[in-house]
Amino acid sequence: MxxxxxxxxxxxxxxxxxxxxxxxxxxxxxxxxxxxxxxxxxxxxxxxxxxxxxxxxxxxxxxxxxxxxxxxxxxxxxxxxxxxxxxxxxxxxxxVNMMFQSYALFPHMTVEGNIAFGLKQDGMPKNEIDARVAEMLKLVKLEQFAKRKPHQLSGGQRQRVALARCVAKRxxxxxxxxxxxxxxxxxxxxxxxxxxxxxxxxxxxxxxxxxxxxxxxxxxxxxxxxxxxxxxxxxxxxxxxxxxxxxFVADFIGNVNMFEGTASTVMPGKVDIDVPADRITIRTDATRDCSTGQSVGFAIRPEKIRLSRKEPANTAVNAAHGELYDIAYFGDMTVFHVRLESGRIIKAASLNAVRTVEDPLGYDDKVWVNFDTDAGILLTA
Amino acid sequence: MNTTWSRFNIVSLVIGFAFLYLPIVLLVVFSFNESRLVTVWAGFSTKWYVSLFNNKSFIDAAWVTIRVGLISATFATILGTLGALALTRYTRFRGRMLFSAMIYAPLVMPEVITGLSLLLLFVAIGFDRGIWTVTLAHITFTMCFVAVVVQSRLVTFDRSLEEAAMDLGATPVTTFFKVTLPVIMPAVVSGWMLAFTLSLDDLVISSFTSGPGATTLPMRIYSQVRLGVTPEINAACTILIAVVAVGVVIASIANKRREVQKARDEQAAARH
Incomplete structure (x- = not known):
């Protein structure tokens, strides 16, 4: 295959x-x-x-x-x-066939009976039904449960019966x-x-x-x-x-840091956004058309933000100073919450690519937050 | 759990049960009395049972009762189930609240009134009173009980079962007979049994709506008692009690076993 x-x-x-x-x-x-x-x-x-x-x-x-x-x-x-x-x-x-959230298995029928139900409604000959049911049971790996009733199955098995039942009719x-x-x-x-x-x-x-x-x-x-x-x-x-x-979509899917500001300078291919509330100026790729003075949004995912103790080369745009406020360790990655000087909290995630780090970031450490011009996305809606 | 029994608890339990069962026990005991006098014990005998089975009027009445019970319970179950379906399914029709309340009304209506109003109806339309008028009357008052029993089951019925059946190609009629009815069957059967028992021991409504040749067993016993209680009646009542008791015991044992089996299956399934 x-x-x-x-x-x-x-x-x-x-x-x-x-x-x-x-x-x-x-x-x-x-x-x-x-x-x-x-x-x-x-x-x-x-x-x-x-x-x-x-x-x-x-x-x-x-x-x-x-x-x-x-x-x-x-x-x-x-x-x-x-x-x-x-x-x-x-x-x-x-x-079309539907698999229900509750699975809606017929409690008075066996697993076989449930799978055969739809086929019987089509008037399929008995031997063909039997063959199809056997095929479906094999597909969902429930061959030895054919004669069980739904209440005799675990949650995962019920889910597979429900799936087999609605797939059976092709x-x-x-x-x-x-x-x-x-x-x-x-x-x-x-x-x-x-x-x-x-x-x-x-x-x-x-x-x-x-x-x-x-x-x-x-x-x-x-x-x-x-x-x-x-x-x-x-x-x-x-x-x-x-x-x-x-x-809405940026906020709904995954984690995001959202900024609301006004487009202060529109350059060819780049836009500067003033975010007075958070005392930061953002320079981002102009992926959407916008005009000077328009109020715009800017969304950036936590994993696209860099944290460092050292001051970045350019602190005029896409950089802010703050201190570590919270650290959430997930094993594969760590999410840092940084409180900027404006009081705004920014989420920054880093992958734990090595097992031990010398001098790791700790609570209340002073850090710089910075990101590239292509790290986030300009939003006008 | 606290399992120590205070003296007060024991006494109140004994008094309570005695109050409930002593009359019945006396009735059963005296049905085996040798003497014709109901209040004097003169030794064990089954002769009243023999004479009961030779008493044609009792046997006829028993047959009438059974026929009325079977027919009325069956029709009441069909109508009551349909009524319950309509009331739980079509939740948006005008006057649904009124109908819902109305289905409970006959449950609390004095039987005398039900009986009298049915009698007046039968007289008004010129329906000769007999076994069919009793049957109709029993259907009328027992179908409400069936509707209430079935309705309580339908409220917890998962509608997605029916949707799944239709989704798999079953027409609404097939869906009803292959999915809905089998799932609510226990409630329908309890409804039928309730209707049958109610019909079996009804006296008031039967008396109002019955005619010549359609005397039910309770009516027969009642008219006999007016002439004096005989041990024969005790015997008849003992048989009735036995039939009902055996029915109840079998039903509850079957129910309990099903529950235990289901719980065991579910536990086994969860272990996979």
């Missing part, structure tokens, strides 16, 4: 103007009474894509998934699946609602890779809803960051992390 990576690197249909989207949401709005769960949302998902809907609870991501499955109808707008308008098509006639699209939410951390990490492997093997389109950004970053080809029923950004995990398009 080809490795996951070689396929992943080439897989980017969203950059191909010729590629036809497989699922399209066109100006979809969903209201529950006065509450707008999904607000005039448009989104396209491509065939064989692993797509993640990421957002806090109540952002409308689950509603979006339920509309795709057919449990809710959009108040306005339309959903196309492989070119077909899905309006009015009941869930039992849609070529749907075009698999919808996963917080698929790993109920598993403990270690099992979750293993299962993430199993899911990615499965998606590749079966060549399915996966749409997964999650509130766990690490999960989305690990598994997905693209992530849609959602807030209050709207999509804030759709991009690959690296783009979402390194090039967020708004303060």
């Amino acid at each position: 080809k490795s996951l990576g070689s396929f992943r690197r080439k897989f980017a249909p969203w950059n191909d103007p010729e590629a036809k989207p497989y699922i399209s949401f066109e100006n979809v709005t969903k209201k529950f009474g006065d509450f707008t769960a999904v607000d005039d949302l448009s989104l396209t998902i491509y065939n064989r894509e692993f797509f993640a809907l990421l957002g806090a609870s109540g952002c409308g991501k689950s509603t979006l998934l339920r509309m795709l499955a057919g449990f809710e109808e959009p108040t306005s707008g339309r959903i196309l699946l492989d070119g077909q308008d899905m309006r009015g098509i009941p869930p039992y006639k849609r070529p 749907p075009k699209v698999l919808l996963l609602d917080e698929p790993l939410g109920a598993l403990d951390k270690k099992l979750r990490e293993e299962t993430q890779f199993e899911l990615m492997d499965l998606q590749m093997k079966l060549g399915l389109t996966f749409v997964v809803v999650t509130h766990d950004q690490e999960e989305a970053m690990t598994m997905a080809d693209r992530i849609a960051v959602m807030d209050k029923g709207k999509v804030k950004q759709v991009a690959t995990p690296a783009e979402v992390y390194e090039a967020p398009n708004s303060k």
Whole structure:
């Protein structure tokens, strides 16, 4: 089998103007009474894509998934699946299958019975059902649990039964609602890779809803960051992390130090931002258009900030003096909280690349914070 | 846990249980009395049971009661389950609160009123009173109990089970019979048993709505008692008690065993 990576690197249909989207949401709005769960949302998902809907609870991501499955109808707008308008098509006639957050295994049926349920509804002959069920059990490594009832299984096993059950029908699209939410951390990490492997093997389109950004970053080809029923950004995990398009996305994904100021000098390719509140001037690459006097934001990730006891060569821009206020040791890395002279606290992370450091930074040490012009990102929204 | 028993606790327990069970024990004991006099013990005998089984009016009444019970419990279960489904599922229809409250009303309504209003209805529409009017009356008052029992189960029912079934291609009807009904079955069965027991021992509503040839066992016993209590009635009551007791004991043992088995399975599963 080809490795996951070689396929992943080439897989980017969203950059191909010729590629036809497989699922399209066109100006979809969903209201529950006065509450707008999904607000005039448009989104396209491509065939064989692993797509993640990421957002806090109540952002409308689950509603979006339920509309795709057919449990809710959009108040306005339309959903196309492989070119077909899905309006009015009941869930039992849609070529999508969903894995529920609670797994929703039928408690009165065995593992086999659960997996065979969907196949029986299609009127598949008995011997073919048996063969398919056996194949699915093998796929999720539950062969010896075929005759068990759901309550006789552990959480991880139940999750795999739920997965086998919705994959058994070979749907075009698999919808996963917080698929790993109920598993403990270690099992979750293993299962993430199993899911990615499965998606590749079966060549399915996966749409997964999650509130766990690490999960989305690990598994997905693209992530849609959602807030209050709207999509804030759709991009690959690296783009979402390194090039967020708004303060919301920058703040939502990962750790970030956010500065609010005004563009004081606009130079070719560079912008200076005055941040009077934190008594610092930031010089950054002008990745977005902005004009002098415009109020702008600047986001920088903790790992892109350098700490040193020595004063940097240039202290006019991108540098500030402060003292170490807090140290959080994570094993693989350490996060330092630096209190600047203005009182602002900055997070700076450093990788613990060597086991022991001579004269490590300690509490209350005076340090300089500095970073390069390409370390952070200019935000105008 | 504190396991020391104070004298007060023991005394109150004994008095409480005596109050509940002494009359029943006396009734059972005197059903085996040799003497015709209910208050004088004259030795052990099963002759009243023999005479009971030879008493055609009692046997007829027993058959009427069983038939009414089986039919009314079955229909009450179907209607009550449907009612409970409607009330828990369609949470947004107009007047739902009113309907919800109304389903509880017959539970607290004096039986005399239920019986009388049904009698007036049957007379008004010219329905000849007999076994069918009793059955209808029993369906009416027992379906509320079924609805309440099933409703309490449906409140905790995980709707995503039904959604999963439909997602896997099952139509709403298939979903109901293959998923919803099997899952709520224990509640439906308890509802049926409750309806059957209520029908079995109902006297007031039966008296109002029954007609010639449709005398139920409680009615038969009651009319007999007015002529004086005989050990035959004690025997009839003892049989009724035995039937109900055996039913209750079997049901609770089965329930307990299922729970224990489930707990054991879950523990075993967690160890994997």
